[in-house]
Each structure stands twice: as structure tokens, then as C-alpha cells.
Amino acid sequence: MKIGILSKRTGHLTGKLKTFFETQGHDVKIYTKKELCLDECLLENDFYILKSKTLFFIYAGYYAEANDIPVIPNPDISGKHKNRLEAYLLIRNAGLLYPEFYYGKFEAIKNQLKNIQFPLILKPIIGSGSRGVKKINKIEDIERESDGFIYLERYIEGIHYLAYFIENEICVLEKPPLSDEHVPMVEISLIDDIRDVILQWKNYYNLLFGHLDIVKEYSTGKLFVVDPGSFPEFTNWKCNGDPVSKIGNLILKEYKKLKN
16 A cells, blocks of 8 residues: 655654554655645555645645545644634534633734733744743733734643543643643643543544643633644653554554545
């Protein structure tokens, strides 16, 4: 079988998946931005793995699907993970909590912030993880974006968690606030309310794997989803077994299901 992987890089989890599939006897080609061109050459593969959520790779996923080539994970859902407003709708539609946010021109938001309690979090409207994320303690800390639009989110005082899931296996870690998945983290025992959030998210969108950044608010005990991930690196996966083989086998199983 011929498998294409749409990815920003060839190493890390992408490279490990390539090796896994090759040991299973499959032909695998990684398409980075340097190799990727949306044309009929993409139709040579049996299916694609959408590792990156960058818009260019999402377009490639759409192109493949339009020509009846399966793409895993789903390009539409993966693309929405990347956009803060789209992600908010995904989280809300799944019946989960998301922090209050403000998005608009600086002057319009500034008027609203007169009655808003700081701190707030400044985030890029397109992106995920901690890149470009800043804690804002007063309105003077807000740097105007070049186009005048900014996205601000209420900062929740609480315990921050990173929760990976692969099928029904869940690995939960306590993480430093505003950090990405690559910093050292401590695994904690799975508690019922976090498990319920993960399963509700996973089952609502029929996801094979992914992660959620979750904050448990000190004052209320409520769980807020602050960032979803459709295809993390699983850098801090500390549960039993190799995440690469688990993910690889799930993808092959899903491909057979889609073809049938």
C-alpha cells in the first residue's frame, strides 16, 4: 500500500510513523512544503495522513478527499483545531466549557476591558500550543497587531493539564501554565471528571487520538478546555506501550473502515 504523510518536517513523530509503516511492508512518502504540489501526482497514493494543520496541508487533504482518497485525521476537523474561533465552536458544540474571549479591533476591545478583570491571555487567532501566547496584566501590556485585530482570552487561575488520548487510553499530565507539550511534565492519576471530558470530546467528533489542554479552576472546580490538538507529538506520553505503534495501527484500521 502507498501512504502519503502531509507534514511540516520529516523527523520526530512523522519519521517514526514512516518507519513503522515501512516495517509493515508499505511504501511511505513524506510531503513537506518543499515536496508538496496540489496536482494529479497526489492521486498516486492509497491514503494520506494529515500530520500538520497548516492551511496548505489542509488544502492537500481536501484535494485528496475530493478525489476519493481517504485522509486521516479528517481535514475539516483538523483545520478547525488551528483557528481559535473555530476551536471554540467545536468545544462548545461538544458540550464542554471554554474561557470567555474577546476578538476585534484594539480600540473596540479596549472599551470592553474597562470592566474586565485582568490577567488575560493574548493569543494568535491562528495557531495552537504556546507560540505567540502572552499573559496580559494590564491594558498597557497589549501590543497592537499590525492589522489592528487581537484575540484575548480570560486567564483561569487553576491547575493546568495536558490530556493525551489514543483510542480509549488516556494519559494525563500536570503542566506549567502557558507551556507547550514538549516541556517536562508529571503524570497524574486519571480522575473521573477529566476522563469524562476526554471521552465526550473524542466520541462527539469520532476522533482516533489527540490531546486537550484543560484547566481546572480553583474557585469553582470547573474544567475548561483551552486548546485542542488533533495530532500532537505525544512527547510526554507516559502510559504503557509505544504511542507510534498504537497510532499506526489505529490509522491502518481506520483506512480499512473508510475503504469498506
